[in-house]
Amino acid sequence: MMVIPTGQELTADSFFNGRIRIKQGRKGYRFSIDAVILAHHVRPRPDETIIDLGTGCGIIPLILAYRHPGIHIRGIEIQPSLAEIARINVAENQLQACIEIDCLDLRTLEGQILVSPADIVTSNPPFRKRQSGRVNPNHQSAVARHEIETTLEEVAAAACRLLRTGGRFFVVYTADRTADLLCGLRVAGIEPKRCRMVHSKRRSPARLVLVEAVKGARPGIELSPPLVIYHDDESYTDEIEAMFRP
Numbered sequence: 001m002m003v004i005p006t007g008q009e010l011t012a013d014s015f016f017n018g019r020i021r022i023k024q025g026r027k028g029y030r031f032s033i034d035a036v037i038l039a040h041h042v043r044p045r046p047d048e049t050i051i052d053l054g055t056g057c058g059i060i061p062l063i064l065a066y067r068h069p070g071i072h073i074r075g076i077e078i079q080p081s082l083a084e085i086a087r088i089n090v091a092e093n094q095l096q097a098c099i100e101i102d103c104l105d106l107r108t109l110e111g112q113i114l115v116s117p118a119d120i121v122t123s124n125p126p127f128r129k130r131q132s133g134r135v136n137p138n139h140q141s142a143v144a145r146h147e148i149e150t151t152l153e154e155v156a157a158a159a160c161r162l163l164r165t166g167g168r169f170f171v172v173y174t175a176d177r178t179a180d181l182l183c184g185l186r187v188a189g190i191e192p193k194r195c196r197m198v199h200s201k202r203r204s205p206a207r208l209v210l211v212e213a214v215k216g217a218r219p220g221i222e223l224s225p226p227l228v229i230y231h232d233d234e235s236y237t238d239e240i241e242a243m244f245r246p
């Protein structure tokens with residue numbers, strides 16, 4: 001545990017049997033299994049460029065850099081405190097050569113931040129509309145979960161601006177807004193091509209949806225077999241267990 005210059009107390013966690021170390025604020029936004037599932041479904045080719053929108057503590061770039069050496073990733077985070085934590089995580093895992101963290105607003109983000117358009121964009125955007133449900137009193141958590149600083153449509157538009165034609169956008173979202181997600185991607189010019197529902201247990205309703213979309217692609221979507229997180233005894237399923245193995 002440590003305290004960074006902003007005065008925010010951090011806790012330490014690890015992934016892949018200690019090979020990746022991750023610090024997070026004790027209070028405020030903390031990543032969930034959603035980000036782990038999303039990162040698992042991204043399969044970049046060597047030398048591809050990835051942008052992670054709303055990177056938080058940098059969990060998705062850290063997992064991708066560990067799993068796929070040779071790629072280059074830029075994490076974009078609007079909240080300075082989270083961007084600061086992400087930079088600490090990159091440095092402590094000695095991944096500065098392949099991960100950069102920028103504190104920027106994705107709504108005004110343009111392709112000129114890159115030498116060339118990105119091959120892949122990832123995002124775990126805020127699930128809830130601004131005025132819906134209970135808003136977390138912690139501002140950092142509220143921004144991560146509710147559309148306070150950005151909306152789904154703005155995330156999709158940013159992804160389209162940053163991607164090359166044929167580039168892929170990977171997104172995890174709440175299942176009850178699947179229609180909003182698919183429509184928003186198509187309007188933005190990124191065609192949904194693969195969709196996978198994520199269930200807490202085999203007999204429970206879908207909780208999340210994973211979508212891979214392609215900029216400039218023709219219509220046509222593949223519905224993949226569902227992903228189940230837990231067995232009935234609350235233990236992880238084999239597929240989820242594999243996501244945490246080195």
